[in-house]
Amino acid sequence: MRSSRRTRIRSAAAAIAAGAGLVLSGCAAGGAGEPANTVSYWLWDSNQLPAYQKCAAGFEKENPGLTVKITQLGWNDYWTKLTAGFIAGTQPDVFTDHISKFAQFVDLGVLQPLDELDATKGIDDAIYQPGLADSWRGPDGHRYGTPKDWDTISLFYNKKVTQAAGVSDAELNALDWNPTDGGSFEKMLAHLTVDANGVRGDEPGFDKNHVATYGLASNDAGGADGQTQWSAFTGSTGWTYTDKKVWGTHYNYDDKRFQDTISWYFGLAKKGYLAPFTAYSASNGPEVQLGSGKAALSMNGSWMISTYAQLKGVEVGMALTPVGPTGKRASMLNGLADSVTKNAANKEGAGKWVAYLASPACQDIVGEQGIVFPAVKSGTDKAIAAYNARGLDVSSFTRQVEDKTTFSFPITNYAADITALMAPAMQNVYANGAPVSTLTTTNRQIDQLFEQGG
Incomplete structure (x- = not known):
């Protein structure tokens, strides 16, 4: 007999906590405790935080009345507190998702299908590097993440x-x-x-x-x-x-x-x-x-x-x-994506923020920092230019995509x-x-x- 979703989340949280050597207490504040006009967003990479702060400023300018609150946590703390947040109802509205965690979150039923939100259901997969968008569809055919970057x-x-x-x-x-x-x-x-x-x-x-x-x-x-x-x-x-x-x-x-x-x-x-x-x-x-x-x-x-x-x-x-x-x-x-949580406190605002994160408006900003290769093709070009300006030839990474010699990270339950x-x-x-x-x-x-x- 299959266990309840809440029991499975607790089991997953306990497993993550054990692996990280952490306890499930003192969860970071999530979307549930934020003002109605705030969209809470979590990420783990401190190097990318400045770029996403710039994206948030651009988003807020285009969406008067909405505010993005970004929380950056270290890798282990991130997954432990995120999973614990699903239990306590303190999960963020939007979070950076990793393909190795994706299948488990789909199974737990804690992700919002993005093709059911007005702001994200019309996103065109063709703007991304080939194959990235397909990785973020569940076995039910729904999209649960919008590509943000890729790596080889x-x-x-x-x-x-x-x-x-x-x-x-x-x-x-x-x-x-x-x-x-x-x-x-x-x-x-x-x-x-x-x-x-x-x-x-x-x-x-x-x-x-x-x-x-x-x-x-x-x-x-x-x-x-x-x-x-x-x-x-x-x-x-x-x-x-x-x-x-x-x-x-x-x-x-x-x-x-x-x-x-x-x-x-x-x-x-x-x-x-x-x-x-x-x-x-x-x-x-x-x-x-x-x-x-x-x-x-x-x-x-x-x-x-x-x-x-x-x-x-x-x-x-x-x-x-x-x-x-x-x-x-x-x-x-491989690549990361942005996902909306099923019980996001500000689901409408979350959808708009994810759509912005998935667009050239934000991904070009990320590319200009020369830290990762954004999923949007124009963002990738800007990242290559930024690396080259620092005297770094990164063609060994991009050529794999150009030559179509890549394969996907295994995605299973x-x-x-x-x-x-x-x-x-x-x-x-x-x-x-x-x-x-x-x-x-x-x-x-x-x-x-x-x-x-x-």
């Missing part, structure tokens, strides 16, 4: 390190890989890896147990999606996460292509080319490893461009992901449960050398979630 994956590198190794930018953009011998990508990693005695990974006498600079930085094991770890490799084999593009009911972690790729990828750590599992921590992310000289390359998302560009003493470069066995490169295409199963399973492979065949057992457990209804 690339290789970041320290030009000083690569130049010292005699490696050109062109070489880094022409790499290929395969799960048998790693292709030119693995050869590159070996060459860029240097042990404590100054011996490179492709030279005689290399000591894999005492490495000074790893070819590739560690960024944890990737959990269920491996977005910034292994997804570019598994995606370039033709493998897909599930049996359907969106809202699948069967996962494919038992597929030979997936397991062969994971075996090769984490096998790089055994060879000394990939930093070990223990190298990664919240305070020692891949960008820190690159900046400190502990790693030559780092796989990461476009939302991290500014962070890498600000590393002291580092001239950062960005290169395309390697071409895979299919003859093509690949990158996950039970996302939190799937992550809870896959995260330790993947860490066991990376950290402890567990055979990839153990992922077949994990895949059976995931499929049981769908068979048993969670």
Whole structure:
């Protein structure tokens, strides 16, 4: 028997709180306690706050009598207080939604269908980068989010390190890989890896147990999606996460292509080319490893461009992901959206605010900041111009979209449960050398979630 919506929300809130190490108390004020003419809006990225404050000023000018109140919270606090707010009735009118949380919120029934609001039902998907709008439709066909930005994956590198190794930018953009011998990508990693005695990974006498600079930085094991770890490799084999593009009911972690790729990828750590599992921590992310000289390359998302560009003493470069066995490169295409809560205190105003957030009027402002790539095409162009003005060539990210070599973030029910199963399973492979065949057992457990209804 299916539990009530309120019980399911409480369960979800408890799970999020446990994962974040937080308690469900002291919820931030949401839309329920605001004046009737106020629209409350939550986001987590402090870097984007100034841009959205400018958007709010523009919106208020076009909508006399309406005021936008923006609340910015850190990532963990954000999701804990948002979910708790659904219980207490203190949720905001509008919030920045993440695709990894989207399916769960649809299942809980806490999102407002935007095609039922006058201000948002006529939004034209054609103004966005292809594929973004489709990700925010539920299994019932309703739209629950309007795209706000998008991201892809690339290789970041320290030009000083690569130049010292005699490696050109062109070489880094022409790499290929395969799960048998790693292709030119693995050869590159070996060459860029240097042990404590100054011996490179492709030279005689290399000591894999005492490495000074790893070819590739560690960024944890990737959990269920491996977005910034292994997804570019598994995606370039033709493998897909599930049996359907969106809202699948069967996962494919038992597929030979997936397991062969994971075996090769984490096998790089055994060879000394990939930093070990223990190298990664919240305070020692891949960008820190690159900046400190502990790693030559780092796989990461476009939302991290500014962070890498600000590393002291580092001239950062960005290169395309390697071409895979299919003859093509690949990158996950992810994106955020703005959603209206089902019980928004000011639903009419919320709809108008979301429509404004989804328009070029706001997204062009966001693009001019050069922090993310807005979903609207004109906003993307402004972001590229802003990055270029700072001397940053971001074409490795945009080319994936132009070449149509992207694939979508997996969108299914039970996302939190799937992550809870896959995260330790993947860490066991990376950290402890567990055979990839153990992922077949994990895949059976995931499929049981769908068979048993969670």
